[in-house]
Amino acid sequence: MSLAPSVKSTTQPVETTATKQVPDLQGRFGDFGGRYVPETLTRALDELIVEYNRAIADPDFHAELNELLHRFVGRPSPLYHAKRLSNQLGGAQIWLKREDLNHTGAHKINNTLGQALLTLRMKKKRVIAETGAGQHGVASATACAHFGLPCVVYMGAEDVRRQKPNVFSMRLMGAEVRPVESGSRTLRDAVNEAMRDWMSSVEHTHYIIGSVIGPHPFPMMVRDFQSVIGRECREQCLTAIGRLPDAIVACVGGGSNAAGMFYPFVDDHSVRLIGVEAGGRGANPGDHASPLSYGSPGVLHGSYSYVMQDEDGQTSDVHSMSAGLDYPGVGPEHSYWKDTHRVEYTSCRDDEALGAFDFLARNEGILTALETCHAVAKAAETAKTMSPDQHLVICLSGRGDKDAAELARLRGQQW
């Protein structure tokens, strides 16, 4: 028998309701997730599962992490009522969950502090990380400087160029940034290189994965550390609005800010959850980074999830102007939420996101990360279809200072 040139996916959408009781012991979110890694990494992943379970059963671990999140990061992050923005759009009341006000300027620090504490508990001596926009790299460098751990950050050479301020910050805090020249020189290649480093260094090194991707237990663990966003937001809505919001919008690259925001609301069926992927230049293959909108289930970077791939299972090239969303895969729990229809996924083009950047800058005085702007643009669209007595929350996952030079370049302006 020969291979047909084109193969349809064998996975059918699961007709079940999404539950919070995922993943199972094998790391499965429905069909998605699991562990597709070389045998060399198995023991470290097993050790990580054991240590993570011990840690979350240990009140001292929670106390230490919460103290750090409060006094070092500045949590809880505010839930801000963007009245001018709401009035301009003339629809729903818009609330911003201000993760951009965290120390280091994004949600990424919630996860790196948790994983750095685990690194110490496992008595590992060195940390590696991958980064796209550089926010996870900065958050890793910060956590490592705080705890005195050596830190190596892999970053695609193209991302080193377009996110220079973050590269400088990482180095200022003592991290070594290693530009990755292979492949498309972006986040995907940085993950490959970090995985290869870990293959050789696994006995004494912990790999702090920055998103809800990778082999089990990473997608679960990163979601749990990021869920502080959704838990706080839920409480803050009950206090400020007196009820849950009607809709929540977050951007999705690997999907960590969205997972952390959405997860505590999964059982709240009155709340619409909307994930926004990078639509790049448009819907043609290679022009976007929207695996949930245009991809198919496959295996990448250790888990089974939606991915942009060709008919042979080779990962396709993707595009987004935002380094943090320029990734061909997505976390397995998002694939699960897509197939169970719990979360609506859509995508936003580069130009729409740039428009949202200006809109938020001029109407609210907030410079927003280009990644986050994708969520802002789709939230604005959604808000217009809603009434002023309804409430919509945007996960404002990161601040935009890092993007100033790249914005100037995109617009042919002096920086």
Next chain:
Amino acid sequence: MTAIDELFVKLKGQGKKAFMPFITAADPTLAFTRLVLRKLNDLGCSMAEIGIPYSDPIADGPVIQASYTRALGSKIKLHDIFEQVAAERSNLTMPLVSMVSYAIIHRHGAERYVEAALSAGFSGAIVPDLLVEESEQLARICKAKQFNLIQLVTPTTPRERALRIAEQSSGFLYFVSVTGITGERTELPPDLVDRVSWLRERTPLPICIGFGVSKPEHVKLLAPVSDGLIVGSAIVRLMEQATQSESAALASIESLVTSLLKAME
């Protein structure tokens, strides 16, 4: 019995060990792949491992990565590889195994992959990113179709787990010599011989050692304690020359393989 099972029975009877080169399919062309396969067969290699190029090979070092990139640069498809291997098969007496990412197998469907590989003349597959826990379905299909699923044990694998992997593996067991990625090493871990010997006493499956094996000294040290050796990056490094001169690349490969085969004796 597959051709691999028969090979190890024959070698055991002769008191010999398997020598198994790894080459990347379609680096730089499938025509060259066929030339190299014929050369390896004629030099007396026991078996050949054919790497199916993959876009994101996290277990591979720079040499094999670069080789995969060159191969994929010509937009090569799995179908083309199988077609050319099938066309060459009648010139080869050695069994063939594919080294292939699960991303590729999953995309085509496990059953279709195994059927297509069998009809191209492969006897088994090594799937470096498929752990024993995730391999049940593929193992069942392979067993039903008389196709070997060769699994890997590494220095970080606990002993109990190594025994479980050996039970689930068929054809032979691939013992990864180092904690790390593929690529030549000047020195191999000092406890490697002990680890392989320990496992060899506890499984009837042949054990072959790979990763880092590149020099006659390695061959002399490891051949006696194993059932076979796999050499990858050292050969793939030479294939790069083929973009300039195929005959020069073939001559370099012949010279390296001859010296390694001599060290096996």
